[in-house]
Amino acid sequence: MNLNQITSPTLLLDKTKCQNNIRLMANKAKKHGLVFRPHFKTHQSRIIGSWFKQAGINKITVSSLKMAEYFANDDWKDITVAFPANIREIELLNSLAEEIQLNLTIENVESVIFLNNELKFQVGFYIKIDTGYRRTGVSFDIFLTIDKILKAAESSDKLLFKGFLSHAGNTYHAKGPQEVLEIHKDAMHKLSLLKKHYFNKYPDLLMSIGDTPSNSIAEDFLDINEIRPGNFVFYDLMQLGIGSCNPEEIAVIMVCPVVAKHPDRKEIIIHGGAIHFSKESFCIDDKILYGKLVQLNENGWNTNINNSFLTKLSQEHGTLQVTDEVMKNIYIGDLVGIIPVHSCLTANLMKEYLTTDDELIDHL
Amino acid sequence: MNLNQITSPTLLLDKTKCQNNIRLMANKAKKHGLVFRPHFKTHQSRIIGSWFKQAGINKITVSSLKMAEYFANDDWKDITVAFPANIREIELLNSLAEEIQLNLTIENVESVIFLNNELKFQVGFYIKIDTGYRRTGVSFDIFLTIDKILKAAESSDKLLFKGFLSHAGNTYHAKGPQEVLEIHKDAMHKLSLLKKHYFNKYPDLLMSIGDTPSNSIAEDFLDINEIRPGNFVFYDLMQLGIGSCNPEEIAVIMVCPVVAKHPDRKEIIIHGGAIHFSKESFCIDDKILYGKLVQLNENGWNTNINNSFLTKLSQEHGTLQVTDEVMKNIYIGDLVGIIPVHSCLTANLMKEYLTTDDELIDHL
Numbered sequence: 001m002n003l004n005q006i007t008s009p010t011l012l013l014d015k016t017k018c019q020n021n022i023r024l025m026a027n028k029a030k031k032h033g034l035v036f037r038p039h040f041k042t043h044q045s046r047i048i049g050s051w052f053k054q055a056g057i058n059k060i061t062v063s064s065l066k067m068a069e070y071f072a073n074d075d076w077k078d079i080t081v082a083f084p085a086n087i088r089e090i091e092l093l094n095s096l097a098e099e100i101q102l103n104l105t106i107e108n109v110e111s112v113i114f115l116n117n118e119l120k121f122q123v124g125f126y127i128k129i130d131t132g133y134r135r136t137g138v139s140f141d142i143f144l145t146i147d148k149i150l151k152a153a154e155s156s157d158k159l160l161f162k163g164f165l166s167h168a169g170n171t172y173h174a175k176g177p178q179e180v181l182e183i184h185k186d187a188m189h190k191l192s193l194l195k196k197h198y199f200n201k202y203p204d205l206l207m208s209i210g211d212t213p214s215n216s217i218a219e220d221f222l223d224i225n226e227i228r229p230g231n232f233v234f235y236d237l238m239q240l241g242i243g244s245c246n247p248e249e250i251a252v253i254m255v256c257p258v259v260a261k262h263p264d265r266k267e268i269i270i271h272g273g274a275i276h277f278s279k280e281s282f283c284i285d286d287k288i289l290y291g292k293l294v295q296l297n298e299n300g301w302n303t304n305i306n307n308s309f310l311t312k313l314s315q316e317h318g319t320l321q322v323t324d325e326v327m328k329n330i331y332i333g334d335l336v337g338i339i340p341v342h343s344c345l346t347a348n349l350m351k352e353y354l355t356t357d358d359e360l361i362d363h364l
Numbered sequence: 365m366n367l368n369q370i371t372s373p374t375l376l377l378d379k380t381k382c383q384n385n386i387r388l389m390a391n392k393a394k395k396h397g398l399v400f401r402p403h404f405k406t407h408q409s410r411i412i413g414s415w416f417k418q419a420g421i422n423k424i425t426v427s428s429l430k431m432a433e434y435f436a437n438d439d440w441k442d443i444t445v446a447f448p449a450n451i452r453e454i455e456l457l458n459s460l461a462e463e464i465q466l467n468l469t470i471e472n473v474e475s476v477i478f479l480n481n482e483l484k485f486q487v488g489f490y491i492k493i494d495t496g497y498r499r500t501g502v503s504f505d506i507f508l509t510i511d512k513i514l515k516a517a518e519s520s521d522k523l524l525f526k527g528f529l530s531h532a533g534n535t536y537h538a539k540g541p542q543e544v545l546e547i548h549k550d551a552m553h554k555l556s557l558l559k560k561h562y563f564n565k566y567p568d569l570l571m572s573i574g575d576t577p578s579n580s581i582a583e584d585f586l587d588i589n590e591i592r593p594g595n596f597v598f599y600d601l602m603q604l605g606i607g608s609c610n611p612e613e614i615a616v617i618m619v620c621p622v623v624a625k626h627p628d629r630k631e632i633i634i635h636g637g638a639i640h641f642s643k644e645s646f647c648i649d650d651k652i653l654y655g656k657l658v659q660l661n662e663n664g665w666n667t668n669i670n671n672s673f674l675t676k677l678s679q680e681h682g683t684l685q686v687t688d689e690v691m692k693n694i695y696i697g698d699l700v701g702i703i704p705v706h707s708c709l710t711a712n713l714m715k716e717y718l719t720t721d722d723e724l725i726d727h728l
Contacts, residue, residue: 008450028515114696169678315709
């Protein structure tokens with residue numbers, strides 16, 4: 001590829017790695033008889049979406065109606081919004097529900113009542129279940145609340161109950177694959193109890209889960225029907241730390257110009273700050289990190305550099321803490337490559353991708 | 365104002381507060397005989413820029429060439445890029461230098477040599493001085509490096525030495541106004557020594573500083589000629605914590621829809637996450653915060669709510685930890701107002717402003 005074209009912070013995408021990640025996850029879903037409904041909030045790209053289409057995918061997940069609209073306008077016809085229904089957006093909800101199979105996520109009776117009155121077209125809905133992450137959802141064992149939601153929706157010809165949806169986001173805090181599997185196993189067990197309880201009355205109910213760590217690592221999906229991972233399409237430093245991927249599977253890096261060197265404190269200053277990487281950080285050995293240095297080459301990058309990290313970020317500045325060896329070989333005006341901590345947030349800031357084949361790719 | 369028009373996360377701007385902030389800082393600069401060269405990286409808006417024009421400002425600061433271009437195309441003719449010169453952008457540098465009075469920031473001889481060879485039009489340059497922040501710049505007392513830079517630039521008809529530029533960003537970590545003033549006093553003292561050393565040879569040299577905490581709090585500017593604060597235009601929770609402003613001076617809040625309530629753990633879930641607020645956090649009493657709840661009203665907001673904070677953020681979700689009183693009075697589908705931790709990063713993500721007069725305002 002032509003690195004010389006890069007003059008300012010750029011998000012570089014290795015298409016081959018990305019397509020491999022898609023193929024591997026699609027194969028895994030197939031092997032376990034699972035519907036693969038990838039979460040598009042990570043890439044937010046129609047072109048990357050088309051790579052999923054080529055892999056046979058026709059159902060997707062998004063995290064906002066804005067994102068649903070972006071992909072509905074690109075001919076995606078079956079979209080789940082894995083975010084508690086925002087009833088203030090009823091107008092957009094109705095216009096999407098008229099065009100596509102729209103599935104909502106619900107966790108309170110108030111939303112059911114509102115939607116029941118205001119929806120003009122039928123939508124599917126999942127009840128959001130909390131298996132331990134404690135962000136959103138009804139706890140898996142509070143049947144009373146679930147029953148209330150189901151009862152409120154029963155009389156409605158606009159709200160069609162599809163099943164239960166969960167996100168074990170607590171795997172993002174796991175210290176390694178073993179802990180991910182423990183959280184996953186616990187979530188599977190809880191969701192199975194739930195399925196058993198409601199299966200007689202709703203024999204078609206679907207169980208949907210979707211966090212990249214357990215979807216990447218686990219090989220046992222018990223009563224689950226559908227997976228919705230998102231981050232796996234790129235992976236990143238956080239997923240590498242958790243053990244969801246190996247370094248060669250990470251499909252995006254930031255490429256940034258070197259603007260200053262401070263050998264006395266082993267620091268290199270780059271153009272590349274919080275408005276490029278995001279301030280998402282990852283803690284290794286009590287050190288707060290925002291990225292990890294890689295070695296750029298004519299085909300993209302390799303991950304052979306050790307002990308050199310992005311350790312500070314301001315709005316436009318990034319500070320790399322590097323080894324003496326790295327310091328010696330980097331000059332003012334050079335480019336450096338850096339694995340971001342959280343690729344979803346970095347992509348969301350960068351708003352476009354340059355591929356290692358020199359193509360520009362869209363982002364919402 | 366019409367809050368009902370808001371259906372998704374929105375950055376709300378109180379124009380009166382913002383214009384007051386501009387007027388106060390312009391008056392302060394005038395009173396102290398300082399050139400006021402506001403940093404536009406906070407608002408990145410041509411319309412807000414026009415409010416500075418109305419206050420008599422015609423020199424500005426930016427943090428990237430992209431931003432310089434945005435404002436040069438809006439007829440700003442004197443722009444300082446307060447970021448170490450990125451020599452890879454030489455093409456854009458030359459095209460801007462042809463059109464406007466462009467001032468660069470330099471801290472190494474390599475950049476001087478490159479620019480000397482490649483610039484086609486004259487630019488001004490400041491040598492970046494480090495007074496203790498330890499991010500970029502030559503330490504105030506390393507005359508050897510400063511002399512090398514000056515010597516390398518001396519023969520050039522493209523690089524015109526303007527003076528020394530410093531950013532005491534360490535005030536952002538101050539625990540209160542007293543510590544801000546101590547850091548400021550120390551920086552003033554160091555910059556005075558520098559000025560004394562170079563004044564004979566460069567009698568026209570300018571001394572430029574620019575951090576919002578000391579520019580807001582200090583009343584003594586010693587040998588300084590120019591101030592470049594940025595954040596003061598909006599202020600935010602971090603500046604409130606440092607003591608740079610009072611709550612009524614904060615000119616922006618996020619307005620977000622409520623999508624879920626969890627009274628058992630005193631949490632309210634909003635649509636409003638890391639892609640809206642940024643993951644910049646602020647620590648009060650060992651608690652990590654991402655924002656503070658305010659009370660919305662027909663004129664904008666007031667800051668009468670205590671002990672209710674934004675405590676967690678994922679990509680699109682925000683978690684508010686609230687009092688029982690607040691919990692009782694907020695319903696699914698309501699809007700809540702939240703002071704962001706770092707208004708520069710929030711504005712950069714939101715990409716537009718809605719004013720309390722129902723106007724939409726641009727952001728780069």
